[in-house]
Amino acid sequence: MNTIGRYQLVEKLGQGGMGVVYRAFDPLLQRVVAVKLIGAIDADAQVRERFFREARAAGQLSHKNIITIYDLGEHEGQPFLAMELLEGQDLQQRVAGHTAMSLARKLELAIEICEGIEYAHVHGVIHRDIKPANVFITTSGTAKILDFGLARLITSELTNSNMMMGTLNYMAPEQVRGERADHRSDIFSTGVVLYEVFGGRKAFEGDSFGATLYKILQDVPEPLRNLDANLPSELESVVEHALEKSREARYQHMSDMLADLTAYRQQLLLSNSPAFGRPAAEGGRVASDPPRPSAIGAAPGAMPGFGSHASRIAHDAPTIASVPATPLPLLRSPSGTAQASDPTDPRVALPPRTRRPAVLAAVAAILVLVGALVTWVIRRDVAPVPPAAQTRADESALATQQAIATGLEQASRALQAGDEAAAQQHADAVLAMSPGHPEARRLRERAQQAAETVTRSLTSARELFASGRFDEASRAAGEVLAVAPGNADARRLMEES
Incomplete structure (x- = not known):
């Protein structure tokens, strides 16, 4: 076989x-x-x-943390997808290889994974098979979610034990019981993935198929801080909330989980935590992270999740436990950098050994006088900042930081409540204080996207309802409620459909 559709096969x-x-x-x-x-x-x-319906829906997703689908078709009766070619390694390989990652890097990966899934949920697409093999880390450090639209096929392949066991560890309890999966099932599976990222081992793993089923349905995983004492309790709480057995007890929306993760990241940034002390390297990595595997020949890590090429990926470090990060100063004072002595500087020039002691004493006296004069000139020209003025400046900076943190929290809460207009207003207020603030810009973009989704889906739901297509109207109304839980029009359409 040399071609699939119009695509010429290379390898x-x-x-x-x-x-x-x-x-x-x-x-x-x-x-x-x-x-x-x-x-x-x-x-x-x-x-x-x-399958084709869900694959087409997945093909409409356009987000930096979701693989891009270019084309969908059939070849000799078999469906195929044409997608962007990725280079790097999947998260399963990264965890299995015990690749060391700093806490900051783990948190950034967690946020990127949640951002991709949340974007899909907002657009009415549920993954149903979130697992490390379906999260790809590119060579530039970006997390990409794979296989949207394919997970539905798993239900017809449960007799394939290898496939089932590869997926089972990350299934939500309701999926194990054969109940219908929804967006909260993705939240549970994401929690299992993050447990593995932060803890270095699977949350639910038994000696047999049945033992694993039992653990998912009945057992509470070992606390993450037992596995990594350096892990902040806030992150442990996020994962525990996502892993609630009852879907009603877990996060109700991925945006809620994402808000907690981003709020904690913001808290660390404002507190100058050592976890964020090292500057990010190219591609978003933290300086304490190990180098990522590079492509060998023709992109050995392209498209993850298949054992035949896993050995072609190099693994870097011996452990995935959190690497303590020591903050590096953002600015260095001139005195902090070693400088070569200037032989022409009279303060360090030494008289020849042949000079008489009297001459040496005179030179020493001159050096003392010159040093005193230089010190006096510096002190005269560089006036110290009055303590009161410095205090006022510090208080002003602190007040601004607190206002920014409050504005971000309010924007996040408004977004969770489905009030896109309020979320945009709070984000704009933060941007007025700190132009270009990345978190405020992200929240504003999410609010705009949510508002567009609500308008589009609500219009569609009304039209479908009016034409008597009640099931489709109900699904469209559900898309609105996934973004804006308090939307009365969508709730009414859902109830009447």
Whole structure:
């Protein structure tokens, strides 16, 4: 086989339970892509239609933390996806290789994973199979969520024990019981992934299939701080909340979980925590992180999750335990840098050994006088800041920091409550105090996206309801409620549909 659709196959990158992935070339757009030929799809027409519907929905997602789907088609009766080609390694390989990561790096990965999933939820797409093998870390350090739209196929492949066991460890209790999964199931699975990232081992792992099922349904994982005493209790609490057995007791929206993670990151930044003391390297890495594996030959780590190429990824460090990070000063004073002595400087020039002691004494006296004069000139020209003025400046800076933190919290809460307008106002207030503030900009963008989604989905729900397509109207109203839980119009349409 040399082609799939219009794509010219270059090499096979890997094979797993869901199909085969190839590096391919798109002659139309003149670019290299990844082509995934789906092999695990049911012949049932309804299942195939469901797959294509969800794959098309996934193809509409455009977010930096979600892999981009370029094309969808069929080849000799088998569906295929053409996607962006990624280089790096998946999170499963990173954890299994015990790659050391700083707390800051783990937190950034957690936030990126949640941002990608939250974006999908806002657009009405549920993943249903969040696991480390479906999170790819590119060579630039960006987390990308894979396989949106494919997880539905797993339900028809439960007899494949290898596939099931690879997924089972990360399933929510309701999925294990055979109940319908919703966005809160993704939240549970994300919590399991983050438990593994922060703790270095799986949250639920038994000696057998049945033992693992029992642990998911009944057991509470060992506290994360027992596995890593340096882990902040705030992060342990976030993961524990996501892992509640009852979906009603967990975070109700991924935006809630994301808000807690970003609030904690902001708290660390404002407190100048050592965890964020090292400046980020290129690609978002923290300086204490190990180097990422580079591509060997033709992108050895492209498209993760397949055992046939896992050995081609180099693993860096011996442990995934948190690496203590020592803060580096952001600014260095001139005295903090060693400088070579200037032989022409009269303060350090030594008289020849042949001079008489009297001459030496005279030179020493001159040096003392010169030193005193220089000190007097410096002190005269550089007037010290009055203590009162310094205190006022410190108080003003502290007040600004507190106002920024409060504004971010208010924007986040408004967004969680579905009040996009208020969220934008609070974010704008922060940007007025700190132009370009990344967290405020992110919150404002999320509020704008949410407002657009609410308007679009609510309009669609009304039109569908008016035409008698009540099931579709209910789904569209559900998209609105996923973003704005308090939207009365959407709730009414949901109840009447």
